[in-house]
């Protein structure tokens with residue numbers, strides 16, 4: 001389990017992190033979201049030891065995260081970095097070796113990974129000759145080659161085509177199944193919602209929400225009650241609780257306390273109720289709400 | 293430790309096949325080869341063909357002198373039936389000169405000076421023998437009597453017999469050391485900035501320690517430079533041997549070669565770690581040359597001091613510069629190649645340079661470690677030393 005505990009970081013006069021804490025459990029996929037400049041990259045760099053925090057701690061399975069453990073993490077930094085003049089397979093293999101794989105194992109792992117990321121044909125090309133998206137895949141291969149015990153990926157999905165997104169998602173799910181905590185940041189909230197077991201939302205250097213998507217929903221209230229009443233007398237909503245928006249026969253109530261039974265009664269009295277239900281807020285809506 | 297080897301191996305494999313390295317290797321080998329070959333070109337030919345017409349005595353003397361001498365110059369003789377044939381061969385350039393009837397030399401213009409002396413010597417000996425024999429002296433006694441041991445050369449001043457060769461070797465050593473140390477330090481600097489600028493360091497340093505990354509780079513590029521140096525030396529000595537220059541090589545060549553290797557390793561370690569430390573302060577290749585200015589100055593000063601030493605090896609300036617690190621790494625090998633240097637001076641210079649290199653390794657590694665992850669604006673030296 002990765003535990004981030006009360007991280008503080010200032011760059012000169014600028015405060016980047018104020019008491020950031022969250023945990024990523026084994027076999028959990030954790031989506032780390034936040035606006036530009038919120039502090040995601042800063043947090044992840046501290047986690048990977050390439051930046052030092054002013055205070056706070058990163059723990060791995062209860063103990064302070066040591067270099068030897070971190071070596072077995074897979075890391076993809078925000079600013080991609082590869083040796084442009086080195087061949088794709090050679091490079092992935094090299095990082096495998098640096099992370100402790102034996103020569104044969106590194107070669108095998110590289111071949112497998114390139115196959116999965118549809119890079120086998122490019123194995124002998126220099127990285128610099130690849131398109132940006134393909135370089136990104138190589139970057140992923142570098143992070144994944146040593147079957148890491150935990151993954152820390154800063155915006156791994158940015159710049160990938162849908163096929164590559166699926167391929168990457170599959171690899172991540174597989175790592176999660178193997179029991180590794182997977183932490184990644186992303187601005188693609190629909191993707192985060194689809195893939196992640198848990199989400200952390202950071203805003204201006206503070207964690208504003210974290211937990212499973214269901215928990216966040218519960219916390220954000222039930223959200224929006226959508227009611228569709230056909231042939232209703234106009235003005236049937238008068239006096240009902242909450243704020244509402246009307247679109248023809250469709251009415252949305254927000255800020256309703258309780259379970260909305262009095263609205264249902266009013267609707268039934270007013271006409272033929274075609275739809276009555278709570279709309280599950282999307283992660284995007286939760287996010288907007290949380291950072292507002 | 294394995295991280296260090298992996299990094300070193302990558303440097304060797306990837307840098308070793310770049311155009312820059314290969315061209316550097318070929319050019320330096322060619323230059324040194326040409327340099328070793330040059331004395332040959334200025335020295336004139338080392339073999340002559342002499343035509344002979346009815347001159348058995350001179351012919352015998354020439355053959356004997358050529359076979360018995362330790363000199364390089366070989367003379368082969370070629371008999372001709374008559375003077376007309378010999379004359380034609382001289383004009384055609386088939387022979388360098390022709391001796392006719394024991395008392396005339398035919399040449400196309402003047403006889404080459406060295407050949408002239410040889411022919412004159414052979415002629416004198418042959419005639420003396422003939423005249424003594426004609427005076428009814430016993431031929432065997434005559435032969436014994438005219439056997440004269442050559443003058444033995446004894447210098448009462450400094451031994452200057454090898455001065456020219458030593459100056460030549462010292463000059464080559466300066467140029468090669470300068471070229472290789474400069475090139476390797478630049479390679480190290482470019483490698484450091486490549487990794488820092490592209491943020492590969494962020495991934496590398498989650499897998500290995502900064503000292504492994506720095507050490508591996510310095511080690512790997514050092515191996516390449518050493519290979520280059522050894523190739524250059526082999527080509528130089530090989531050319532010298534093949535062209536027959538070796539006879540004039542001073543004694544203690546092995547010492548000069550080993551000394552050059554020793555000083556090269558120290559100089560390389562010092563300058564490459566300095567290059568790594570300085571270049572870790574910047575994030576873009578464009579900034580490398582400005583941040584490396586102090587290093588380039590140091591190397592240039594060492595180079596000029598070393599060059600000055602080849603010309604004025606005995607001066608106080610040369611002696612002082614050969615003791616002060618890091619200049620000593622280039623000046624001392626030049627001094628030892630150029631002439632005799634007291635052992636204590638070599639020892640002192642080596643001790644000082646070793647200490648300076650150890651200090652540079654400690655400080656340089658520290659600067660590198662602290663600066664290499666600070667991307668963005670150029671890091672100030674004062675922020676990372678302390």
Ligand SMILES: Nc1ncnc2c1ncn2[C@@H]1O[C@H](COP(=O)(O)OP(=O)(O)OP(=O)(O)O)[C@@H](O)[C@H]1O
Nearest residue numbers: 011014016034035036037038039040041042043668
């Ligand atoms: N090297 C630096 N020097 C000064 N300030 C910095 C530095 N790096 C980051 N910051 C500041 O710290 C804050 C957090 O930045 P960070 O890069 O962690 O954000 P982020 O959440 O990753 O944003 P994005 O989604 O744009 O990648 C920002 O306000 C940023 O300006």
Ligand SMILES: [Mg+2]
Nearest residue numbers: 040041042078
């Ligand atoms: Mg970021």
